[in-house]
Amino acid sequence: MWPFSRHKAKFNAKRSTIPSHPDQPPKSQAMKLVETLKTSEETLEHLTGFDLGLLKDLVTETQTFSKRLEALGLDWASGNSSTPAKTLDEFSGNIEAAYDRLKSTVGQSPDIIIRRFFIGQRQQVPALLTFVDGLASNEMIDQDTVTLMQSFKGTTSLQLNPLIAHQIIHDSVVSVGHATVETKWSKLIIDLMGGNTIVFIQGCPEVLVLDTVNYPARAIPTPMTERAIKGPQEAFNEVILTQMNLIRRRIKSPNLHFDPVKIGQLSQTMVVVAHVEGVTNPELVMAIKRRLASIQIDTLVYSNTISESLSSSRSLFPQVRSTERADIVARDLSMGKVAIMVDNTPDVLTLPATFIDFYQTTDDYTASFWEASLERLVRLLGLFVGLLLPPLYIALSSVDPELLPTKLVITIAGSRVGIPFPPIFEVIIMWTIIEILREAAIRLPKGLSTTLGTVGAIVVGTAVVKAALVSDIMIVIITLTALGLFTSPVYEMAVPWRILFWFVILAAYFLGIYGIILALIVILAHLASMENFGVPYLSPFGPLRVRDLKDSWVRFPERNMVYRPVSLRTVSPKQRTRHPQKPMVSPQLHQAQKEHFDNEV
Amino acid sequence: MRFRVGTKAVAVLGLVLLLTGCWGNLPVNDRILVLCMGIDPAKSPNQFTVTFQSPTPSSVTNSSQGGSTGSGGQSDVFAVKGTGQSLEAAFNQAQAKVSKDLYLGQLQVLVISNQLKPALLKRAITSLQSIGTLDKTPYIVVANGSTFKILQQISPQAKFPSLYFISLFGCVSCQTDALGMRFWQYLVRIDTRGVDPYVPVALPFSQGYSVDRVALYRGYHYVTMLDPTQTTTFGILQGLAHKVSLYVPKFHATVAFLTGPSLLTTQVVDGQIRAIFDVHLTAMLMGLDPHSETTQKVSDISQMASQILARRGVTLIRQLQHQDVDPLGIGRMLSWQHPGTFSHYPHWHEEYPKVHVIVHCVVKITDVGTTK
Known part of the structure; x- marks a missing residue:
């Protein structure tokens, strides 16, 4: 049964009195056009070999467009006489117009629920409620909104003061924690799509936006790409609110700020800029916000999309650190960096990032400084081994064999007897196999990828x-x-080295050891020339900041790291007190024990 | 602007690539690694024969797989000869006999015949210096007669002759006299006034090589070959002796492990040049009956050993003066200590025989015991 048949009749009557607006196409003309098209369709149906699909689409589109225009015109024209709708973007207070408008636009989608109901039981005030099925909490809508509004007994006040009806409902009826008011359709639709519930009240141009957001979200996962032996095992999920919660749990200071920004004309993605006021350089925060504001794209789905805009140059090397670990973000924020969270992406960006940042892990700070230093040096050694071993082999076995000891050169020559390819082709063959295995292992299910790795390593290696x-x-x-x-430890940093590896290989093939040194100088010069948001990429090595070397390839004890990184130019350079006195260095354990026993006796 | 930057980048890259000289890209298994090179006078006058000795492919394969020496009784090395008026011509002739590139970058031992005439030797040495891939680190050895015997000799101690000589000269304290000479050291002695080169002599015998003599050169002129005792004395005077033993007949004792520095100083007294060698050796006393051993007796042996060594030294130096060859570098030391005096002698070899030589030798017996 149509619940508002009487109201609809009333509004239809009222609508008939509305004079035609010059901008509004007359209904009769639109209908005439539709009828003409239908007639044409019927005529053409008898003709064989004619595709009617396009014509049918045109008829459907014209009908939809006609309805949409009709709804817009109704909403615009039926504004309250005291507060007439100034533009088409403002709600008029007529819920039938709102219904038509919603139905002709977003309401065609099956996940958009539009429901009419009455506020109160005796003196009923018509209202309209809409939400996105699945994004909003049904419990909150049912129990905290609809039930309370339907059982509201003070509807007289609503009828007497329709312009403040939203305020009465907000203050006295709904029990949703977070409720705001909006009038513009452009914002209402975005709020609706974000999981909020929109409540229109007849005669009230202000619309209630109830925060009933309840995203389908993953539980807080364990980090997959940045695993740590010790320390917290919490990673971000896709929900930005959860991301903020995870950071807030680690930094409870009111100085931690989350500044929201919307990016994406279509996606309207929520992006949050986090920083610690009083620590982070405000100029840096402002620069990042401006950089974000300048991003003009339709859809923002991945955080990596904005990381390109936040990088100063199109370098191979990442200039923004992307992490899934909440503890790393909290640490970076406390160091004076800025974190950027993008809704629906579990990777949070921290910046400005320096080269050494990509070689620091959670384990470095949960282990002793001895262990951390050793691990970092192993990473450095791994980098050199990975980058230079094949180029050195090519250079020394093809171009500069005179630099090898005689016994070694004989061994290499012996191992290569019967090999039809020069060393560079050996590298190409093996590296191609490695890359294929790696790519396949990533795409396959976990159980299969392990098998594939074993098969690749043993079978293919032995076979070749x-x-x-x-x-x-x-x-x-x-x-x-x-x-x-x-x-x-950070995947992004492995990628540039995998590409530059070929640069060094070619240099070694053509120029030998000289080429390797030349290539390394070029890479080093490039790294030294990079700068992001005024922070040198090679800091603290270039320019040399001796104080910051304490947390570079080696890690000093925490008590020695008194200052935040110089390159970040933080407002508060000190992060701890220098060499605080340790209280109770030698507690009187024996005395306390003796007193305890004496008391017992 | 972008065009200019691009042009500069291309120009720099081009220059870098052209200036490298590193375009000899050839895998090491496609080269013949010449480990030893011998230079002999050819039958035709004014020509020399160069022998390039390399490991055989099968020995190289065995080597990488940990194989043993001389598989199937075959030699682990093969030699290719080339003859010509220049080293380059000889090299080209040898290259024509093999299918792969003869590569001199791994040359470890350079063997020269003592029969090479000075002009030929000079020409060979000059050519060797101009080979880009050949660094100046190979050891140089003299063969008494043909070098081919040395290069073909098999030693059970090492798979390839080059490895034998690398081990021999590489371990300084393993030898009686550490008299190994690298090519660059030889060149330094040739080009420096006041010092003449000496080169170890390798003599093949049934079980390998005997290297207990040195050949003395005056510039490029071969002068003489010292016998083993003279070579030991020469090593002591150079301060390079390590395991020298001396038998003292009067006490029937052996002073062993004579080791110690030798300090050469020069003086000019009334226009007379004096060269003083202060040799301080430590040693062990062996072969003495422990019951008859007394401090006085040890002291007497020590004094006698000192006298014998000093006398030997003086005799050797007088012989060298007589032969007008200065491998001990007395002239060089004079030029360092008395450059004014040295500059007065444009022809040092005319003055060298007149130098008054004094050898002070002190042997200190530190221990009485058994052989190590």
């Missing part, structure tokens, strides 16, 4: 040596290279 396609020394070299290049 037996087939005399590559030498056995090359197997050792490529294995160490593959392991070395992936010692980088």
Whole structure:
């Protein structure tokens, strides 16, 4: 049964009195056009070999467009005389117009629920409620909104003061924690799509936006790409609110600010800029916000999309650190960096990032400084081994064999007897196999990927040596290279080295050791020239900041790291007191024990 | 602007690539690694024969797989000869006999015949210096007669002759006299006034090589070959002796492990040049009956050993003066300590025989015991 038939009749009557607006196409003309099109369709149906699909689409589109225009015109024209709708973007207070407008636009989608109901039981005030099925909490809508509004007994006040009806409902009826008011359709639709519930009240141009957001979300997962042996095991999920909660739990200071920004004309993605006021340089925060504001895109789905805009140059090397670990974000924020969260992406960006940031992990701070320093040096060694071992092999076995000890050169020559390819082709063959195995292992289910890795390592490795396609020394070299290049704890940092690896390989092939040194100088010069948001990429090595070397390739004890990184130019450079006195260095355990026993006796 | 930057980048890249000289890209297994090179006078006058000795492919394969020496009784090395008026011509002739590139970058031992005439030797040495891939680190050895015997000799101690000599000269304290000479050291002695080169002599015998003599050169002129005792004395005077033993007949004792520095100083007294060698050796006393051993007796042996060594030293130096060859570098030391005096002698070899030589030798017996 149509619940508002009487109201609809009333509104239809009222609508008939509305004079035609010059901008509004007359209904009769639109209908005439539709009728003409239908007639044409019927005529053409008898003709064989004619595709009527386009014409049918045109009829449907015209009908939809006609309805939409009708709804817009109704909403615009039926504004309250005291507060007439100034533009088409403002709600008029007529819920029938709102219904038509919603139904002709977003309401065609099956996940949009539009429901009419009455506020109160005796003196009923018509109202309209809409939400996105699945994004909003049904419990909150049923129990905290609809039930309470239907059982509301003070509807007289609503009828007497329709312009403040939203305020009465807000203050006295709904029990949803967070409720706001909006009048513009453009914002209402975005709020609706975000999981909020929109409540229109007849005669009231202000619309209640109830926060009933209840995203279908993953539970807080354990980190998958940045695993740590010790320390917290919490990673971000896709819900930005959860991301903020995870950070807030770690930094409870009111100085932690989350500044929201909307990016994406279509996606309207929520992006939150987090920083700690009083620590982070405000100029840095402002620069990042401006950079974000300048992003003009239709859809923002991945955080990586904005990381390109936040990088100063199109370098191979990442200039924004993307992390899934909440503890790393909290640490970076406390150091004076800025974190950027993008809704629906579990990776939070922290910036400005320096080269050394990509070689620091959670384990570095949960282990002793000895262990952390050792691990970082191993990572550095892994980088050198991964980047330089095959180029050195090529250079020394093809271009500069005079630099090798005689016994070694004889061993290499012996291992290469019968190999039809020069060393560079050996590297190409083996590296291609490694890349294929890696890519396949990522795409396959976990159980299969382990099998694939074993098969690839043992079977393929043995087979290529037996087939005399590559030498056995090359197997050792490529294995160490593959392991070395992936010692980088952040995946993004492994990628540039995998690409530059070929640059160094070619340099070694053509120019030998000289080429390797030349290539390394070029890479180093490039790294030294990079700067993001005024922070040198090679800091603290170039420019040299001796104080910051305490947390670089080696890690000093925490008590020695008194200052935040110089390159970040933080407002508060100190992060701890220098060498605080340790209270109760030698507690009187014996005395306390003796007193305890004496008291018992 | 972008065009200019691009042009500059291309220009720099082009220059870098052209200037490298590293375009000899050839895998090491496609080269013949010449480990030893011998230079002999050819039958035709004014020509020399160069022998390039390399490991055989099968020995290289065995080597990488941990194989043993001389598989199937075959030699682990093969030699290719080339003859010509220049080293380059000889090299080209040898290259024509093999299918792979003869690669000199791994040359470890350079063997020269003592029969090479000075002009030929000079020409060979000059050519060797101009080979880009050849660094100046190979050891240089003299063969008494043909070098081919040395290069073909098999030693059970090492798979390839080059490895034998690397081990021999590489371990300084393993030898009686550490008299190994690298090519660059030889060149330094040739080009420096006041010092003449000496080169170890390798003599093949049934079980390998005997290297207990040195050949003395005056510039490029071969002068003489010292016998083993003279070579030991020469090593002591150079301060390079390590395991020298001396038998003292009067006490029937052996002073062993004579080791110690030798300090050469020069003086000019009334226009007379004096060269003083202060040799301080430590040693062990062996072969003495422990019951008859007394401090006085040890002291007497020590004094006698000192006298014998000093006398030997003086005799050797007088012989060298007589032969007008200065491998001990007395002239060089004079030029350092008395450059004014040295500059007065444009022809040092005319003055060298007149130098008054004094050898002070002190042997200190530190221990009485058994052989190590």
